[in-house]
Amino acid sequence: MVTRRGLLRTFGTMLLASVATGAYAVAYEPVFRLRTATYRITPPNWPEGLRLRLVLLADLHACEPWMPAWRIRSICGEANRLGGDMILLLGDFVSGMTLSLGTVAPEIWAGELAKLSAPLGVHAIMGNHDWGDDPEAMAKMEGPTISHRALASVGILVYDNRAERFEKEGQAFWLAGLADQLEPRRGQDDLPGTLAQVTDDAPVILMAHEPDIFPRVPPRIAVTLSGHTHGGQIRLFDYSPMVPSQFGNRYAYGHVVEDARNLVVSGGLGCSIMPVRLGSPPEITVVDLG
Numbered sequence: 001m002v003t004r005r006g007l008l009r010t011f012g013t014m015l016l017a018s019v020a021t022g023a024y025a026v027a028y029e030p031v032f033r034l035r036t037a038t039y040r041i042t043p044p045n046w047p048e049g050l051r052l053r054l055v056l057l058a059d060l061h062a063c064e065p066w067m068p069a070w071r072i073r074s075i076c077g078e079a080n081r082l083g084g085d086m087i088l089l090l091g092d093f094v095s096g097m098t099l100s101l102g103t104v105a106p107e108i109w110a111g112e113l114a115k116l117s118a119p120l121g122v123h124a125i126m127g128n129h130d131w132g133d134d135p136e137a138m139a140k141m142e143g144p145t146i147s148h149r150a151l152a153s154v155g156i157l158v159y160d161n162r163a164e165r166f167e168k169e170g171q172a173f174w175l176a177g178l179a180d181q182l183e184p185r186r187g188q189d190d191l192p193g194t195l196a197q198v199t200d201d202a203p204v205i206l207m208a209h210e211p212d213i214f215p216r217v218p219p220r221i222a223v224t225l226s227g228h229t230h231g232g233q234i235r236l237f238d239y240s241p242m243v244p245s246q247f248g249n250r251y252a253y254g255h256v257v258e259d260a261r262n263l264v265v266s267g268g269l270g271c272s273i274m275p276v277r278l279g280s281p282p283e284i285t286v287v288d289l290g
Helices: 004-032 069-081 106-113 128-132 135-140 146-153 191-195 211-216
Strands: 035-041 052-057 086-089 122-124 162-168 171-177 204-207 221-226 254-258 261-265 283-289
Touching (some): 052 069, 069 106, 162 191
Parallel strands (some): 052 086
Antiparallel strands (some): 254 261
């Protein structure tokens, strides 16, 4: 028999569980959890003997108290310990938060990123919030943004529709990066112009903040690396109810293979709009190629 006391006990248990889940999603997972997600990929026509480890940091969204300077310092230390050949920064360095207790000054978060180190360097692209949360750059509809200047001040190269050739142990590859697809309002990305800078048959690694470019990426690209989605920030049973992508959950998170083309979408590190993460903890993403 269902009694009034039993109903009250059940309701109380459900209420406490909801409060505990909310507290975890707001106060613990976004700030104190950090995982490493590793993907091992051998793209089609990848040169035999070329082994590359790429360490990806996406979507810092530096702000108090969710991504303060001490947290960025800790993340950078862990990224260095992962032994990457390159460290790639996939955009959205500034806050983009509706609820926060303050910003982290660009010279502070850039100073922490300056401590990153890898044999083949640290390389970056911009995200939509690096533009959209910079009123001066948006008013002029052109850069450099605050994030551009902060990264330049510590010697980190930003790839705005740019491709550069690298070698590891005599094996060549290209690193390319797109300008942001969403901001300024018309977007600045130029995929054909970026790929036109590639002058040989060496494999190409493409950085693109938003994964929505992926259907237009040609098989010439060995792997596309993106952030932006945060894995939906809330992700349960491999599904996110809200993903900032026109493709919904198709490119929300993880390693995606379509027509023998490879995409890796990092779950990212910070929060956007609301300080909530549940089932999608902050992560450093590692991509081992070859």
